[in-house]
Amino acid sequence: xxxxxxxxxxxxxxxxxxxxxxxxxxxxxxxxxxxxxxxxxxxxxxxxxxxxxxxxxxxxxxxxxxxxxxxxxxxxxxxxxxxxxxxxxxxxxxxxxxxxxxxxxxxxxxxxxxxxxxxxxxxxxxxxxxxxxxxxxxxxxxxxxxxxxxxxxxxxxxxxxxxxxxxxxxxxxxxxxxxxxxxxxxxxxxxxxxxxxxxxxxxxxxxxxxxxxxxxxxxxxxxxxxxxxxxxxxxxxxxxxxxxxxx
Numbered sequence: 063x064x065x066x067x068x069x070x071x072x073x074x075x076x077x078x079x080x081x082x083x084x085x086x087x088x089x090x091x092x093x094x095x096x097x098x099x100x101x102x103x104x105x106x107x108x109x110x111x112x113x114x115x116x117x118x119x120x121x122x123x124x125x126x127x128x129x130x131x132x133x134x135x136x137x138x139x140x141x142x143x144x145x146x147x148x149x150x151x152x153x154x155x156x157x158x159x160x161x162x163x164x165x166x167x168x169x170x171x172x173x174x175x176x177x178x179x180x181x182x183x184x185x186x187x188x189x190x191x192x193x194x195x196x197x198x199x200x201x202x203x204x205x206x207x208x209x210x211x212x213x214x215x216x217x218x219x220x221x222x223x224x225x226x227x228x229x230x231x232x233x234x235x236x237x238x239x240x241x242x243x244x245x246x247x248x249x250x251x252x253x254x255x256x257x258x259x260x261x262x263x264x265x266x267x268x269x270x271x272x273x274x275x276x277x278x279x280x281x282x283x284x285x286x287x288x289x290x291x292x293x294x295x296x297x298x299x300x301x302x303x304x305x306x307x308x309x
Contacts, residue, residue, distance in 0.1 A: 088174065096124065159194065161192065164189060
């Protein structure tokens with residue numbers, strides 16, 4: 063946080079300038095950070111109704127978010143409709159940005175019980191997020207399951223795209239001996255290969271494209287690797303800690 067002044071606590075003993083969090087899925091990578099923010103101050107948490115149920119009905123540890131005074135406030139994200147976020151300090155104050163959830167085709171995490179899974183609509187499992195203010199628009203998708211189509215239309219209309227760069231290769235985790243599942247089996251289109259993100263998302267207008275959520279097995283993190291050079295030559299950027307954007 064010291065290298066990112068906007069995230070520096072403003073006052074003791076506990077404070078964070080983060081007013082709210084938008085969850086795009088119930089994956090551990092998406093939700094674990096909520097526990098680091100526990101009890102600091104009340105948060106506004108935005109999620110689909112299904113993701114909210116997974117966290118509050120089956121994971122009692124997330125009840126710690128209710129210990130803030132006042133407690134965290136949960137907001138159900140509507141599908142196929144624009145919504146606004148609450149700003150810091152007031153339930154009645156709205157930020158000027160508009161947000162919209164984009165349905166993706168992913169599934170719920172393995173830790174969700176079969177009982178609860180059967181009651182959850184599949185379209186609420188994984189979403190991407192469009193954020194717009196004035197004429198500027200950003201598209202955010204840290205997870206891109208194979209088979210999703212609608213997201214490309216929103217991404218192509220955006221000025222900035224933050225897209226799933228988790229894996230370079232379909233069998234990356236298998237090759238590294240980390241897992242027996244492919245990239246697509248755990249909800250991520252790989253960057254390379256037939257139907258990969260580099261091939262499947264070709265743009266001809268000046269859209270800024272940044273790869274996020276890069277796994278530590280991904281060779282693009284090695285600045286001397288041919289994979290790193292290939293990504294840059296294709297017009298992509300690779301996110302780094304403290305990266306800032308201005309639209």
